[in-house]
Amino acid sequence: MKSQRIAVAGGNGKIGKHIVEGLLEIKQQHSLEIIVLSRTHAPEGISYAGSTAPIIAVDYQDENSIQRVLNEYQIDTIISTLSGDGIAAQESLLRAGLAVPTFRRFAPSEFAIDSEQVKGVKFYNQKLPILRSLQEVKAERGPGSFEYTRFNCGIFMNYLGFGNTKPDGHKAHGYLAHFPWIIDLSKRTADVPGDGEKMIVYTGAEDVGKFVAAATQLEVWEEHSDMAGEVMTFNQVIRVCEEVCGVKFDVKYNTREDIVARMSPDLDRRAEGIIQFYLAYIDGDCDVKRPINLNKLVDVKPMTVREYLQQWWA
Structure with a gap:
């Protein structure tokens, strides 16, 4: 089932903002609801291509704080672009999402080379725990009820x-x-x-945003979504x-x-x-x-x- 109500964690800067802009570009075409999760509130939100996504402050250490926002907006898809010290907060994001009835898709903060391939790099090692958690959730919930994908772009x-x-x-x-x-x-x-x-x-970062936005409208998410310019x-x-x-x-x-x-x-x-x-x-x-699959799956x-x-x- 396609994504309709999407939360982008860390979407107020860096690759996250490119993804938000990619989503805003197709928002009206697909009747999407998009919100940005951030540590700080910004009343103006993010505007692009005639649409705006509100920026909502959450405490990534407080699952209840995240859950309330996800539940209020009936979020079905979480895209995480958290980096640095915030990578560990993805576990809280996932657990908060699992308590929301509408939630069924999660994209961890990859957006580089596949973390499981480069285990000798500390930066990528930080990303491995959330991948294990996602594998466990998918196994527990069964096919069709929960999906995750890793967006890798080199x-x-x-x-x-x-x-x-x-x-x-x-x-x-x-x-x-x-x-x-x-x-x-x-x-x-x-x-x-x-x-x-x-x-x-x-x-290109701008193209990453377009690839991710287009992928939200796929009926099925494969566990790997590899893209390439x-x-x-x-x-x-x-x-x-x-x-x-x-x-x-x-x-x-x-x-x-x-x-x-x-x-x-x-x-x-x-x-x-x-x-x-x-x-x-x-x-x-x-x-x-692996074959670069996302280039073939989206336009x-x-x-x-x-x-x-x-x-x-x-």
């Missing part, structure tokens, strides 16, 4: 926009943080784990960057030993996470291991890497 294409000098260049990032990932077009450099020949998924190797992406920018990049290829040598107890959490990701990529944990035409680069760097 690397956000928007990180390739870091440092562009277009007048509206900040829009290249969407609502995401501003930093380069592997490839820094502003410096014409790339810091590549391994030989750069393993396939990786790139998807494009599947390429890092070397292929670098070549396109060079073609669009018209200059050869300074590319450093790193062996596993090179990466391990960067480890230090003084690293901050982000730097540590980058090193862990590099090792996971070299070890094959980031490989594309979304995502932006390619070349199209993105031509928009922000040509």
Whole structure:
């Protein structure tokens, strides 16, 4: 059964806001009810494409607080985009939802590479408990009464926009943080784990929002909803960057030993996470291991890497 009354947790920023905008774009067409759950109330809500979603404050540590809101709006689907320290709150979200009669769908905060593939990365390890809980709930409730799916999109294409000098260049990032990932077009450099020949998924954040919105209107949710703007190797992406920018990049290829040598107890959490990701990529944990199914299930035409680069760097 399709989703009709949807709550987006953490939908007031980053990838969550892109998903809210994707839902608002189809809201009138499918007569959807959309709310945004946030730690703080914002009276203006989120407006996009002629529709608005209210932002409702909840205490993620208080299941009753969440349950009251979900029950009031008769929510049937929860999409979590909680990140950082908020990831643990997904358990409260799920338990609160299970106490609401209308609730039947849950999407945990994935929106990257499949967490179960990259268990050597602490950031992804935080996401594993909710996956186990979802598997247990689905087994207990039986087929048809509860569904969950993991929306995996690989690397956000928007990180390739870091440092562009277009007048509206900040829009290249969407609502995401501003930093380069592997490839820094502003410096014409790339810091590549391994030989750069393993396939990786790139998807624009705006397209992630469209994919997720379209997926809410599928009659059945598969446990994996893999999407892609494009599947390429890092070397292929670098070549396109060079073609669009018209200059050869300074590319450093790193062996596993090179990466391990960067480890230090003084690293901050982000730097540590980058090193862990590099090792996971070299070890094959980031490989594309399933067919990209969501591209075939919904009618979304995502932006390619070349199209993105031509928009922000040509």
